[in-house]
Amino acid sequence: MAETERLSPRPSTLDEDAFVACYGDVYEHSPWIARQAHRAGLSARDDTVEGLAARLAAVFDAADAGAQLTVLRAHPDLAGKLAVGEALTADSGAEQAGAGLNRCTEEEFERFQTLNAAYRARFGFPFIVAVRGLHRREILQAFEARLNNDANTERATAVAQVNRIARLRLAARAGG
Template identity: 35%
Template sequence: MCTSALTQSLVRRSVRAGHVTNHKYPHINMDIDAINALPCEDFVNIFGNVVEKCPLITAAVWSRRPFANLTALEAAISEFIDALPESGKEGILRCYPDLAGRDLQGDTLTRESREEHARAGLDALSSGEALRMSRLNWEYKVRFGFPFVICARMNDKANILQQLTERCRNERTVERARGIEEVKKISHLRLQSLVLPDAPNAPNKL
């Protein structure tokens, strides 16, 4: 069976079991068995933007299957990131867009980032807020060499502006670590939209 046909079969199985909220698989909640059975190409197609624009991380994590549950899948992603050298971690941070920046204005954000911007109200800034955000984003990147990263879905625009102001004063090592913490928060929420949650007291499938 070709990879696309296999994926469709797995999705149909999850639909019958009530485990899929949308038949378009980039927007589904798949069970862990279906995820473990995915070929690499389809796994990357579905999870390739859990870490923004980093499908190579997803491809590497695929080789660690089978996953016992959502928690194990998330842990595999975090462990891969943690094992990277500092330059690699900064490379991940550089894959994230400036908040309310050029990608938003040019409508070139990824689907996930666009939704996250909207949740935080970053697509509806006043002219004064937009000017302040642009200036602070520029100051942050000049100081640290990578963009400001924060989990927009856990914050509103006022809090984001406040944190951006405060974090501009930190040291580079502090901000690198803080940025990676925020990457993991973003990844956690993106995974939750794709994978069924772990059932309480569920037995380990491995």
């Protein structure tokens, strides 16, 4: 199982700059999370997917509301840029393509655009879900259901999904 697999290079052996270069991108455009995790000190436990994911999540979870909101807003709209050929981060592009978001029908694409706009208007950040293992129809269903959440519930859900995305990205790097 990838979660208990050791990461390579081992996080606890890296200086701050090397650590941020290797792991600073698991939270979308937010290397400060990796930097703070490194500054707090890393141990051999952080050399596993599970350990490093927990360490990074603790930093993100402890961040103030403004910093968390900045991370949430760093995420792309689903089936947005990818569907029209614009660049995403390598991780986001692969994740969205893996869920088939680059193969939306015209109707699905329009539905994503409508939901993206409604969600951003309601919550102030893009809809975030760990898409790995999901089909675009499942993502649309989750999108529609979560639009009914209150602001606090949805923000907590988005933060949890960002942490899940980071864990999945680490697992992929460990070969899982």
